[in-house]
Amino acid sequence: MSGRTLKFVLALTAPVLALIAAFAITSLVLIVAGDPVIEVWDQLLSIPQGRNVGNIIDNATVLYLSGLAAAVGFRMNLFNIGVDGQYRIAAFVAAVVAGEAWLPGYLNTALAVVCAMAVGALWAGIAGVLRATRGVSEVISTIMLNFIATGLVAYLLRKAAVREPGSNVIGTKEIPEGSRIPNFTISEGPPVVHVYGFLVIAILVGFLYWFVLNKTRFGFDLRATGSSTTAAVASGISVKKMTIAAMLLSGAVAGLVGLPILLGSSYAYGSTFQSGLGFAGIAIALLGRNHAVGVAVGALLFAYLNEQSNPLQIVVGVSPQIVAITQGVIVLTVVVSYELVRRYGVRLEQQLVARALEQEREQDKKEATA
Incomplete structure (x- = not known):
């Protein structure tokens, strides 16, 4: 995988993880509050019409x-x-x-x-x-x-x-x-x-x-x-x-x-x-x-x-304030997910560099013994 492709995949992974985490946390809040989870998400995720x-x-x-x-x-x-x-x-x-x-x-x-x-x-x-x-x-x-x-x-x-x-x-x-x-x-x-x-x-x-x-x-x-x-x-x-x-x-x-x-x-x-x-x-x-x-x-x-x-x-x-909770959770999960993905990207780049250096060393050894 090229460096540009890797950056694109990581950039796409962070918001996806954040939205999944926000969906899960908000659903948990609804369950604890005793509110209908499916009906809430059905309303929030419905396609807006006309004036909306x-x-x-x-x-x-x-x-x-x-x-x-x-x-x-x-x-x-x-x-x-x-x-x-x-x-x-x-x-x-x-x-x-x-x-x-x-x-x-x-x-x-x-x-x-x-x-x-x-x-x-x-x-x-x-x-x-x-x-x-x-x-x-x-x-x-x-x-x-x-x-x-x-x-x-x-x-x-x-x-x-x-x-x-x-x-x-x-x-x-x-x-x-x-x-x-x-x-x-x-x-x-x-x-x-x-x-x-x-x-x-x-x-x-x-x-x-x-x-x-x-x-x-x-x-x-x-x-x-x-x-x-x-x-x-x-x-x-x-x-x-x-x-x-x-x-x-x-x-x-x-x-x-x-x-x-x-x-x-x-x-x-x-x-x-x-x-x-x-x-x-x-x-x-x-x-x-x-x-x-x-x-x-x-x-x-x-x-x-x-x-x-x-x-x-x-x-x-259900109180519309659940949306304020969802928005706050989205921001928090985005910050956390971007940091996790960034750290993973740094570690992955370090591994790729180490692997490339190891391959160069092996190639140098082969050329020296040839």
Whole structure:
């Protein structure tokens, strides 16, 4: 077996083992809880229909951006736990800017997107500067910044928002129709299925993520610094600058997370705006091994499980929280299986090298005695 074939087989083995292990562990949890195992898996693994497909793609679009934001930090060996706070404060600023309509049409949309990325980058940059200049753990600082962002947005929302007549829900000014990103149809139905137009931008961001990290000097420096700061310093790379740059870039991507919802469905930032997307992105980045395609697969898997869990309580009588357990188990088993497969691969390569060296020695002995 060639080295390339061996790497492919090992890369394929790890996720398969992880899914099998996650299936077994989740089934065990269901058995212990006294829930119907077969009925639960029949519902979760059923083929989604019509509008469910659109919901899966929409949710996956948001989760994909969240996963990429976390993956940027991971490639630098930084744990950006603050994606949740970064996208919320960025989405709020984007909603305020777009709602004021200072520019016409899609110029207004572009301004809102740029502002969201800038705010997300600046908010993450605080943790980057603290890490680079004072050695403060980015895990602690980003967690604290999450709480600050939540409180700050709640305070500013009450100052800048308008209350809907006859409702306790408050939100920013509604984004003008000409500045919204239109959804596009993937099925004429019935029913007609629409997905976020921001999906195109998310795909572009994924391509840029792959290109920058794998085809540019900046990406090489970032990956090198993440692999070994000692080697990076020896190569003339400024670890402090790369730390700040990585956090800024991660925050900029995080600033995009809430925009598919803002510009594609809600058209305003309110007290009911979806939260918790940043923490899901961390799990998805780990699941996708920080690779653009892997993160996309992880986002689709999480979105699929989220959508399929909605009718669980009604159809099967089981709490949909079992999906959260399944997702957590998948992440843990993926981490464990990749490490086991990696160790097995290293051992196998060592055996192949030893075997090749032994064959060379035997060949040398034969030539010496001939």
